[in-house]
Amino acid sequence: MSAATSLEDLLAKDAITDVLARYSRTLDWLDEEGQASCFWSDAAIDYGFFKGSAADFVPVVMAIERRSARRWHLSGPPAIRLVNASHAEVETYGLTAGARQGDDGSYAGTMYGGRYLDGFEKRGGEWRISRRDYVLDWSHPIPNQPVFDPDAAFPLPILEILQGGHAKYRPL
Template sequence: MVGHPRMTAAASLDDLLAKDAIIDVLARYARTLDWLDEEGQASCFWPDAAIDYGFFKGSAADFVPVVMAIERRSARRWHLSGPPAIRLLDAAHAEVETYGLTAGARQGEDGTYAGTMYGGRYLDAFEKRESEWRIARRDYILDWSHPIPEQPVFDPNAAFPLPILEILQGGHSQYRPI
């Protein structure tokens, strides 16, 4: 932990392992949304975690079905998390801030896609319970959003070249549980 001048090798290793486990949860959060893996999404949070996304305030157990329903309405979705800033408070608690980019699009009747790109940050409290790290509290701050212009099926529009893999339901053939 920061500020400990004589940290032992074992303590340093424990800190590195804790940070690695937290980073794994954050990566799993993004990819389980994109691949519509509801069980994997739920594994990122303690069921009693306090969640505040602005449009939703409540427990993680109630949040996961809501966010997955939102994701299923988008034919294309893409989440990217930046490197997290992790502050370990003790052996079972951490504060984490992570920037994120998200894009989602729906297909119109004419076959084109249109949607929105979002930029924001996740302010998380992580807890380790029974040797597993998960999110115990999350506040999401939406910093900005930008409309994505109409996109042909897989030919990008030069004004915003971001065609995204179309995933309409869980169990996609290219999904690999990790």
């Protein structure tokens, strides 16, 4: 393998890793445009509860995320196999947690562990997800999360992201 090929492979893997980080981040910040930029619009998506194109999936998943008062997505390092210069197979483990506020003011939710089985394509010099199958491995309820009021003894800022365009969001 030449140095140029090795460099191109590293650049491809870095671009794919960036897409996966952007996927989680745009869900958490409710950035629908950023979320759409992770997928080719014709990407085949299968989450079990949804099967169809990415163009149809993004509004559905963003509506789900907007129903949560809190959401948090974390992806592990991806395993990437470059098939050729414009196709890659990728598997990434992920943890997701979301919470809704109950009538009594408390927050409760669920944590999910699963994996993303992705196909990536490079089109016009840009890598995006061209196929995604999500596999849920486990879920666990999270009852009684703290409210959004900071603890006076340990005051940490708590974000309440209920819609896109939060003041703390920075395009990266």
